[in-house]
Amino acid sequence: MSPRITQKIAFSLLFLVSLVVFIPVLFIIGILVSKGAAALTWEFIFSMPKDGMRGGGILPAIVGTLLIVLCSISIALPVGILAAVYLNEYAKDNLLTRIIQLSIVNLAGVPSIIYGLFGLAFFVIMLNLGVSVIAGALTLAIMELPSIITTTRNSLNNVPASFREVSLSLGVSRWQTIRRVVLPNALPGIMTGAILSIARIAGETAPILFTAAAFYVPHLPHSLSEQVMALPYHLYVISTQIPNMPEKITYGTALILVLLVLILSFTVIILRIFFRKRYKW
Amino acid sequence: MxxxxxxxxxxxxxxxxxxxxxxAIIFVFLIFLFLLNQGISFFGAYSLWDFLGGKFWYPASDPPQFGILSLVIGSLFVTIQAALISIPLGVMTALFIAEIAPPVIKDILKSVVELLAAIPSVVIGFIGMITLVPLVRKLFNIPTGLSSFSGALMLAFMAMPTIVSISEDAIRSVPWSYKEGAIALGATRWQTMYRIILPASLPGIMGAVMLGMGRVIGETMAVMMITGNAAHIPSSVFDPVRTMTATIAAEMGETVKGSTHYHSLFAIGLVLFIITFIINFIADTFMRKTRR
Amino acid sequence: MVVKIQVNNLNCWFKNTQVIKSLFLSILEHEILGIIGPANSGKTTFLRCLNRLNDLNPHFKSKGEILKDGRNINTIKLETLRQEIGMVFAMPISLPMSIYDNITYGAKQHGIKNKKELSGIVEESLVKASLWDEVKGRLDQPALQLSGGQQQRLCIARTLAVQPEVILFDEPCSGLDPISTAKVEETMINLKDKYTIVLVTNNVKQAARVSSRIAFFLMGELVEIDTANDIFVKPSDRRTEDYITGRFG
Incomplete structure (x- = not known):
């Protein structure tokens, strides 16, 4: 066979293989939209479940997920930013820094169920927080730390070194330089990183399984020390544990969860384009 | 003042x-410490050897049996099948995106891969359960579609974003001069690709594969929903299996805090943590090699 | 004449490469000391030793002493030292904020909060940097909208706003057109009465136009230092003559 023909065959094969990845994704989105769209009513989003969750809406699950996710990002964001500041602005090239980096890589690779176990043993039992929004939020906060640190560090790194030199040369201290010049200019990157990790943890189930999620709570949460319903766990429950579940509700729940994640991801993309136009140096 | x-x-x-x-160091250390601490109280009540070598996981029987061999084999069995499917597909897709696809198709494919990465695993598990599972059952004419094979298909699919995007980075970072040299010698683009580009980006691709496998072995929700959760050593790919992750997720809710069963789940967590730690360490070593 | 800065036996290295070799030098109060020399002769490194900006580079090492007003600069608090010894960089680096905020940036960090006082500092600094007339009506506009030459004078004003005693200029006109260059040079000459100025430049003619004394650096060594007149009319070293007559560099 001539090399030309081999190349043609090989390229066609690669193209077909790429479709194998491409088509199922469209299939998933397609099936969710076609079967779940009917469920997307104000009533479904804004009312309580009825008839052993076989009817009514999923408001408590939506509120629960938003609450857990917002709490966890407000814990992880400041800590993650400061950690990135340390790595990018203060850390020297030494053994400690190597170990920190290795730990971050490892934290990123720890299975989510292990975070669930850790959250249960540490936050729920040892710190006596109980199965609660705050215990789940703390567990997820540790889990999203690696990605926040990495994205923040990249955006800190993109702030020109000359800005730091100018500020330091005016006799401004190191921390004030970081606070007044470096962080404000790294903000766009930090923000997009934060939203991206919100999107990721909003769909996490395993870490909140034993730390925050409740099978069924018939009211909206009153405080952070209560257990709550959460969208991903709710989807798991209604699709596996409850017989005779109306299809509309399961698909509707899955669609809302995916929409929540996708809206966040699109916000990131739009923000990125917006900031790319505004911040040029 | x-x-x-x-x-x-x-x-x-x-x-x-x-x-x-x-x-970050403190948390990695704490996670390990807590798993170890809780797991060790388990080994006070149950022998380490029976735990690692026992075939039967019957935590509720009397006397209870906590052999995780079938669970470890279940996890590895699913992971290996997923690897066999996802590695060739992932690397080929990465190659297509990095080297062949015209810009527009490349952008579309990349956003689809990102889209896939964003879909929560519980949603993928749900869709797999109602579409893939019946399909597998009919196609292969088996009693239940809840099998290690269905799980592996789903996991292979979920590992794609990691494998594709990191492999693509590795392929793109092969210096332009390598390709130029081969083309100048009269090689076709395809020949250049598999003789020059693939070998040169191999460490990065290996890193991508290891990271993807780390993801797969730690995946919980989708696996629990699709693999059938029967704790026995599978004799064929169409047998249901139960993974370590699914065991922890499914049983933790039913145990009494502080019981031997409760501690045994932490002991499984410890084994899982050590396995993923090793996988990630290897992945990181490969990735470091490419960066240089 | 009062010695403002005294450098005794200064040696500097980046990794294992020595970039400044046993340098002895005095900088007098209210002079403009021009430092000339070909690229990589250690001029900029020397300048950045004076406000310890080299310390940012982990590979940098130095030996010897630098005295400011008779006091070793290593014993002065870093922030105080850098406030007293200001620096203007080669490229005009405006921070991405308004003109007003650029100038008050340093002063605010040094604890001046009073609005009136800050406005006074802004006007005074801009007047001294000969930029006031061009920007007085639009202080709230982004500094990045100014032209290169205006930005460089803004950088001078920003340095003046923290009330330094010494100003280091690191090839301040290398990115500017001739007209802007002339304006910056004029500004430097006007500043001479109140400040001590060290000017590193690649442009021998510029050094001749503004400097009171000129030092010639070559490969990390100080070859010769003399008044501008003498160094051009009768250089005592052959290498100086070669350089200023353009035979190398």
Missing amino acids: KKIFTFIKDFLIERIIFLCGIL
């Missing part, structure tokens, strides 16, 4: 920054 105040403030904040900096 004011200056002294600023000085103290700066000093304090820099201490806090340092503390946050080393927090």
Whole structure:
């Protein structure tokens, strides 16, 4: 066979293989939209479940997920930013820094169920927080730390070194330089990183399984020390544990969860384009 | 006076920054410590050998049996099948995106891969359960579609984003001069690809594969929903299996806190943690090699 | 004449490469000391030793002492030292904020909060940097909208706003057109009465136009230092003559 023909065959094969990845994704989105769209009513989003969750809406699950996710990002964001500041602005090239980096890589690779176990043993039992929004939020906060640190560090790194030199040369201290010049200019990157990790943890189930999620709570949460319903766990429950579940509700729940994640991801993309136009140096 | 105040403030904040900096180490250490601590109380009541070598996981029978061999084999069995499917597909897709696809198709494919990465695993598990599982059952004419094969298909699909995007980075970072050299010698683009580009980007691709497998072996929700959860050593790919992750997720809710069963789940967590730690370490070593 | 800065036996290295070799030098109060020399002769490194900006580079090492007003600069608090010894960089680096905020940036960090006082500093600094007339009506506009030459004078004003005693200029006109260059040079000459100025430049003619004394650096060594007149009319070293007559560099 001539090399030309081999190349043609090989390229066609690669193209077909790429479709194998491409088509199922469209299939998933397609099936969710076609079967779940009917469920997307104000009533479904804004009312309580009825008839052993076989009817009514999923408001408590939506509120629960938003609450857990917002709490966890407000814990992880400041800590993650400061950690990135340390790595990018203060850390020297030494053994400690190597170990920190290795730990971050490892934290990123720890299975989510292990975070669930850790959250249960540490936050729920040892710190006596109980199965609660705050215990789940703390567990997820540790889990999203690696990605926040990495994205923040990249955006800190993109702030020109000359800005730091100018500020330091005016006799401004190191921390004030970081606070007044470096962080404000790294903000766009930090923000997009934060939203991206919100999107990721909003769909996490395993870490909140034993730390925050409740099978069924018939009211909206009153405080952070209560257990709550959460969208991903709710989807798991209604699709596996409850017989005779109306299809509309399961698909509707899955669609809302995916929409929540996708809206966040699109916000990131739009923000990125917006900031790319505004911040040029 | 004011200056002294600023000085103290700066000093304090820099201490806090340092503390946050080393927090990652503290958490990795804490996670390990807690798993170890809870797991060790289990080994006080049950022998390590029976735990690692026992074939039967019957935590509720009397006397209970906590052999995780079938669970470990279940996890590895699913992971290996997923690897066999996802590695060739993932690397080929990466190659297509990085080297062949015209810009528009490349952008579309990349956003679809990102889209896939964003879909929560419980949603993928749900869709797989109602579409893939019946399909597998009909196609292969088996009693239940809830099998290690269905799980592996789903996991292979979920590992795609990691494998594709990291492999693509590795392929793109092969210096232009390598390709130029081969083309100048009269090689076709395809020949250049598999003789020059693939070997040169191999460490990066290996890193991508290891990271993807780390993801797969730690995946919980989709696996629990699709693999059938029967704790026995599978004799064929169409047998249901139960993974370590699914065991922890499914049973933790039913155990009594502080019981042997409760501690045994932490012991499984410890085994899982060590396995993923090793996988990630290997992945990181490969990735470091490419960066140089 | 009062010695403002005294450098005794200064040696500097980046990794294992020595970039400054046993340098002895005095900088007098209210003079403009021009430092000339070909690229990589250690001029900029020397300048950045004076405000310890080299310390940012982990590979940098130095030996020897630098005295400011008779006091070793290593014993002065870093922030105080850098406030007293200001620096203007080669490229005009405006921070991405308004003109007003650029100038008050340093002063605010040094504890000046009073609005009136800050406005006074802004006007005074801009007047001294000969930029006031061009920007007085639009202080709230982004500094990045100014032309290169205006930005460089803004950088000078920003340095003046923290009330330095010494100003280091690191090839301040290398990115500017001739007209802007002339304006910056004029500004430097006007500043001479109140400040001590060290000017590193690649442009021998510029050094001749503004400097009171000129030092010639070559490969990390100080070859010769003399008044501008003498160094051009009768250089005592052959290498100086070669350089200023353009035979190398």
